[in-house]
Amino acid sequence: MEFSTLTTASLHQIKTAALAVGVFADGMLTPAADVIDRASHGALREVLKKEFLAKAGTHLALRKLEGVSANQVILIGLGKQDAYNASVHAKAEQVFANFCVQARIGEAVSTLAATECPAAGLAQRAQAAAAAAGQAAYRYDATFSKRERDDAPRLKKFALSVTRAQAAETQRGLRNGAAIAQGANLARELGNLPANVCTPTYLGDVARKLAREFKSLKAEVLERKQIEALKMGSFLSVARGSYEPPAFIILKHTPPGAKGAGKSRKAPIVLVGKGITFDAGGISLKPAANMDEMKYDMCGAASVLGTLRAVAEIGLEQEVIGLIPSCENLPSGRANKPGDVVTSMSGQTIEILNTDAEGRLVLCDALTYAERYKPAAVIDIATLTGACIIALGHVNSGLFSKDDALADSLLQAGRQANDTAWRLPLEDAYQEQLQSNFADIANIGGRPAGSVTAACFLSRFTGAYPWAHLDIAGTAWRSGKDKGGTGRPVPLLVQYLLNQA
Numbered sequence: 231m232e233f234s235t236l237t238t239a240s241l242h243q244i245k246t247a248a249l250a251v252g253v254f255a256d257g258m259l260t261p262a263a264d265v266i267d268r269a270s271h272g273a274l275r276e277v278l279k280k281e282f283l284a285k286a287g288t289h290l291a292l293r294k295l296e297g298v299s300a301n302q303v304i305l306i307g308l309g310k311q312d313a314y315n316a317s318v319h320a321k322a323e324q325v326f327a328n329f330c331v332q333a334r335i336g337e338a339v340s341t342l343a344a345t346e347c348p349a350a351g352l353a354q355r356a357q358a359a360a361a362a363a364g365q366a367a368y369r370y371d372a373t374f375s376k377r378e379r380d381d382a383p384r385l386k387k388f389a390l391s392v393t394r395a396q397a398a399e400t401q402r403g404l405r406n407g408a409a410i411a412q413g414a415n416l417a418r419e420l421g422n423l424p425a426n427v428c429t430p431t432y433l434g435d436v437a438r439k440l441a442r443e444f445k446s447l448k449a450e451v452l453e454r455k456q457i458e459a460l461k462m463g464s465f466l467s468v469a470r471g472s473y474e475p476p477a478f479i480i481l482k483h484t485p486p487g488a489k490g491a492g493k494s495r496k497a498p499i500v501l502v503g504k505g506i507t508f509d510a511g512g513i514s515l516k517p518a519a520n521m522d523e524m525k526y527d528m529c530g531a532a533s534v535l536g537t538l539r540a541v542a543e544i545g546l547e548q549e550v551i552g553l554i555p556s557c558e559n560l561p562s563g564r565a566n567k568p569g570d571v572v573t574s575m576s577g578q579t580i581e582i583l584n585t586d587a588e589g590r591l592v593l594c595d596a597l598t599y600a601e602r603y604k605p606a607a608v609i610d611i612a613t614l615t616g617a618c619i620i621a622l623g624h625v626n627s628g629l630f631s632k633d634d635a636l637a638d639s640l641l642q643a644g645r646q647a648n649d650t651a652w653r654l655p656l657e658d659a660y661q662e663q664l665q666s667n668f669a670d671i672a673n674i675g676g677r678p679a680g681s682v683t684a685a686c687f688l689s690r691f692t693g694a695y696p697w698a699h700l701d702i703a704g705t706a707w708r709s710g711k712d713k714g715g716t717g718r719p720v721p722l723l724v725q726y727l728l729n730q731a
């Protein structure tokens with residue numbers, strides 16, 4: 231999609247298929263709404279009196295307003311003015327972008343970002359607009375027999391109307407937002423692809439392809455022999471049950487400026503993504519209902535690839551390394567069994583009491599591998615526990631960390647990017663539940679606080695650096711009629727990295 235700024239003073243003269251204009255619920259007009267109202271001789275106030283309550287999340291399309299050049303003016307409800315904030319604005323941009331896509335509009339102009347709002351500067355608002363528009367235009371068609379299911383125009387051009395003085399800052403925001411959308415859309419596409427296409431090998435190929443496309447990225451894909459040489463016995467135990475070969479993917483972004491000699495390098499930030507391309511549960515087999523959705527069990531990995539794509543496109547001044555342990559979790563005559571004891575790369579032994587708690591088994595070895603980078607921070611992202619959906623539903627990702635500063639930065643990034651997380655406890659008192667009679671640690675901690683004990687398990691492998699864990703079981707995809715990847719938490723992660731750089 232093409233993003234641009236439009237700097238005409240007279241909004242009513244903008245020729246476009248759809249012009250978004252924000253209105254507040256208490257009758258207050260935004261400056262843009264005021265211009266349109268005057269140009270149309272009060273037509274807008276008229277509508278606000280009778281038809282449109284301007285509740286947040288609602289819209290009303292007005293066709294061919296007299297005195298206004300735009301084909302349609304789309305009124306976007308912003309709710310009460312005193313409750314207006316960055317999140318309401320971001321959702322308003324989403325409403326408009328979704329409207330344009332549904333109405334098959336090819337080109338549109340939004341004035342929504344021009345309205346001031348607390349705690350979000352112009353660049354942040356422009357970023358939200360581009361991220362929303364770029365994601366609204368995504369459509370899955372990879373595995374339909376006709377690649378183009380219809381040829382109606384998709385949203386191709388999206389412009390923000392701002393003043394001349396605001397143009398440069400707006401451009402910067404648009405650029406970041408466009409990169410976030412592309413990264414999130416890559417994550418959605420990888421999640422949506424079926425597990426017979428999106429295998430560990432396929433994910434490795436995607437990493438290599440990104441490295442060909444972006445100069446700042448370097449990819450390395452370790453195969454079984456190399457993973458064995460690293461002694462990743464825990465990861466390999468999960469991969470045993472499947473014919474599909476495992477892959478350990480390393481994708482590194484080196485800032486454009488950092489290659490020159492003599493420049494002191496900041497420590498890298500490492501992202502670790504769970505890459506189970508299908509989770510049948512292994513010998514501890516899952517029930518049949520909705521098992522297809524376990525193709526999404528690589529959404530952590532997808533979010534790492536999407537984030538690195540965004541970071542590369544932005545040209546971020548911060549080294550970022552993505553690590554992805556990837557394999558399938560299937561039952562077979564070679565699969566690991568409940569009661570098996572395996573030795574992780576860290577040397578710690580693990581009793582596998584449930585083969586369906588496989589995410590932590592692949593992640594723990596990747597977390598040990600991360601030590602070699604002496605990272606400033608390590609963040610793992612995983613569709614780790616059904617219990618996290620019970621705790622937080624589909625609204626917030628679960629965040630676990632012993633590092634308050636790191637946790638706060640991630641929470642804040644989530645709020646800024648409209649991709650929120652909620653912090654859950656990670657206290658040593660829960661570690662007891664992981665006690666094993668036959669190994670250093672058990673891989674399950676029983677029903678109580680299932681997401682917390684999963685995080686506690688991971689914490690045993692993260693002593694060497696500041697670490698946070700994001701459980702995205704409830705946020706990475708939607709079920710039901712609108713089944714599909716969400717691209718979360720790519721916006722949160724990119725925002726966090728932007729804030730660090």
Ligand code: BES
Pocket residue numbers: 509511527584586587588589613614615616617674675680703704
């Ligand atoms: N991938 C699942 C978690 C999951 C389940 C995410 C459903 C989203 C929807 C994970 O590997 C798993 O199976 N976890 C088990 C852990 C249990 C055996 C301790 C779970 O949550 O039931």
Ligand code: MN
Pocket residue numbers: 509511559585586587588589
């Ligand atoms: Mn599982």
Ligand code: ZN
Pocket residue numbers: 506509527586588589613614
């Ligand atoms: Zn899983």
